[in-house]
Amino acid sequence: MxxxxxxxxxxxxxxxxxxxxxxxxxxxxxxxxxxxxxxxxxxxxxxxxxxxxxxxxxxxxxxxxxxxxxxxxxxxxxxxxxxxxxxxxxxxxxxxxxxxxxxxxxxxxxxxxxxxxxxxxxxxxxxxxxxxxxxxxxxxxxxxxxxxxxxxxxxxxxxxxxxxxxxxxxxxxxxxxxxxxxFNFGHIKKLSSKPIPKNIKKPYVIHVGRFSAQKRHDLLLDAWKLLGLSMNLLLMTNPSVKLERMISERGLDDSVKVIGFKENPYPYIYHSEMLILCSDREGLPNVLVEALVCGTRVISTDCPSGPREILTGALKNCLIPVNNAQLLAKRIKALLKLPKPKDFDLQSxxxxxxxxxxxxxxxx
Incomplete structure (x- = not known):
C-alpha cells in the first residue's frame, strides 16, 4: 500500500x-x-x-x-x-x-x-x-x-x-x-494462483471481452474453425443468443464454450495456453497486460492503438494485421509451439x- x-x-x-x-x-x-x-x-x-x-x-x-x-x-x-x-x-x-x-x-x-x-x-x-x-x-x-x-x-x-x-x-x-x-502485478499473480472449476477442460485458449462488433468474435470463430485444434476455445463474455448462433452456424458447438464474465478472471487466463485479442480497435487493452503478468502466451491484432505499445521487442511477433482470419489461425498455431513469454518490460x-x-x- x-x-x-x-x-x-x-x-x-x-x-x-x-x-x-x-x-x-x-x-x-x-x-x-x-x-x-x-x-x-x-x-x-x-x-x-x-x-x-x-x-x-x-x-x-x-x-x-x-x-x-x-x-x-x-x-x-x-x-x-x-x-x-x-x-x-x-x-x-x-x-x-x-x-x-x-x-x-x-x-x-x-x-x-x-x-x-x-x-x-x-x-x-x-x-x-x-x-x-x-x-x-x-x-x-x-x-x-x-x-x-x-x-x-x-x-x-x-x-x-x-x-x-x-x-x-x-x-x-x-x-x-x-x-x-x-496494474498491480503482485495482486494479479496472487489471484491467478486460485483454482479453476473442474468442469473446465484443459488444454484451452481464451478470449476475454464483451460481445460487440469491435471485439470481432466473428473473426475469432472463423479462425478457430480453420485451426481444428483438439482443445477448447473459452469465450469469457456475456451470454448472447446472437453469439451462440454464430458458434452453431460454424459447427463449433463442441469446441467453443461461452463461460460468462468472472469476478476473478486471472486463473482462467493463467491456465490457458494462449489469450487471443482480435479487435478492430482498442485504446489500451488491459487484458494483454494481465495475460503477460500471468505468464500466458498472447496474440493480438495490430489495431490502431494499444497492442503495439504493450507487445514490444520479442513480443512483436505476437501482432498480426486486423481482419485476417487465415493469418490469425496460422499465427495461433505457430505461437502455441513456442515457450510462454518472459523477460519483458511492463513498468510503464x-x-x-x-x-x-x-x-x-x-x-x-
Whole structure:
C-alpha cells in the first residue's frame, strides 16, 4: 500500500459501473488513489454497479436510469451540476476531476463542470470509420460531437496511439497527457494462483471481452474453425443468443464454450495456453497486460492503438494485421509451439507510474 503525505481530493465521472474495460479501469484507479491516502469520489449517471469497491470511496448516483433524448440530456446535466456543487460545498474543491466515456463526457460538458480532464480510452477515428459504413451522416455528426467536446480541453489518453489519433485524425487542438492504466502485478499473480472449476477442460485458449462488433468474435470463430485444434476455445463474455448462433452456424458447438464474465478472471487466463485479442480497435487493452503478468502466451491484432505499445521487442511477433482470419489461425498455431513469454518490460503500466502522472496533473 502507498501513502501520500499530502492527500488530495479526486472525483471520477462515469456513466455507470457495468462490466467493461473503462469501468474496470476507473475502479482500479479510484482504489489505488484511495490506498495512497487520497479522498476519492465516484459520480455515476445511472444506477448500474457491477463492481465491488471500498466504502471509503464515496459514490453518488444521479438517476436510476439514463434520461433519453435532448431534454433528458439537459436534465441530467442540470442535476449533475447541482450534485457536483453540493459535494464541493461539503468536501471542498477537488484537485483533480476526470470524466470517462463519450456519453458521460457529453453530460459533463453540458453541465459546465470546471477543470475536467476527459479520459479517452479508444481510437475515435476508427469508431467513426466503422460508423461511416452504415451511415455517413451519423459518422459526420459523431465527428462534430467529438470535436465540440474535446477541442481545447484537457485530455488524458490511455495510450500514445490514442493521443496520436486525437491529434492527427480527429484533429483536435488540446493538451493531451498519456497515462496508461495501472496494474498491480503482485495482486494479479496472487489471484491467478486460485483454482479453476473442474468442469473446465484443459488444454484451452481464451478470449476475454464483451460481445460487440469491435471485439470481432466473428473473426475469432472463423479462425478457430480453420485451426481444428483438439482443445477448447473459452469465450469469457456475456451470454448472447446472437453469439451462440454464430458458434452453431460454424459447427463449433463442441469446441467453443461461452463461460460468462468472472469476478476473478486471472486463473482462467493463467491456465490457458494462449489469450487471443482480435479487435478492430482498442485504446489500451488491459487484458494483454494481465495475460503477460500471468505468464500466458498472447496474440493480438495490430489495431490502431494499444497492442503495439504493450507487445514490444520479442513480443512483436505476437501482432498480426486486423481482419485476417487465415493469418490469425496460422499465427495461433505457430505461437502455441513456442515457450510462454518472459523477460519483458511492463513498468510503464505499473501502479507507481500511474500515480506519479496522476499526482502531477492534480498538483498543477
Amino acid at each position: 502507498y501513502r501520500d503525505n499530502n492527500p488530495l481530493k479526486i472525483c471520477f465521472f462515469i456513466t455507470n459501473l457495468c462490466v467493461g474495460g473503462a469501468e474496470k479501469a476507473t475502479i482500479k484507479a479510484a482504489e489505488l488513489l484511495r490506498q495512497n491516502g487520497h479522498s476519492v469520489h465516484l459520480v455515476l449517471l445511472e444506477n448500474i454497479v457491477n463492481f465491488k469497491f471500498n466504502r471509503e470511496i464515496k459514490c453518488k448516483i444521479i438517476y436510476d436510469k439514463i434520461k433519453k433524448g435532448l431534454i433528458g440530456k439537459y436534465l441530467m446535466a442540470y442535476k449533475l451540476n447541482r450534485t457536483f456543487c453540493e459535494i464541493e460545498r461539503k468536501e471542498g474543491k477537488f484537485n483533480l476531476v476526470v470524466s470517462t466515456l463519450p456519453f458521460c463526457d457529453d453530460i459533463v460538458k453540458a453541465a459546465n463542470i470546471p477543470n475536467v480532464y476527459f479520459r479517452i480510452a479508444n481510437t475515435l477515428s476508427a469508431e467513426i470509420k466503422n460508423l461511416k459504413i452504415s451511415s455517413a451522416v451519423r459518422a459526420e455528426r459523431r465527428l462534430k460531437r467529438y470535436k465540440l467536446n474535446y477541442n481545447n480541453q484537457k485530455i488524458i489518453a490511455v495510450s500514445q496511439g490514442v493521443k496520436d489519433d486525437l491529434l492527427n485524425n480527429i484533429k483536435i487542438k488540446s493538451k493531451i497527457s498519456v497515462i496508461h492504466n495501472p 503500466f505499473s501502479e507507481k507510474a500511474f500515480l506519479r502522472k496522476y499526482m502531477a496533473l492534480a498538483r498543477r
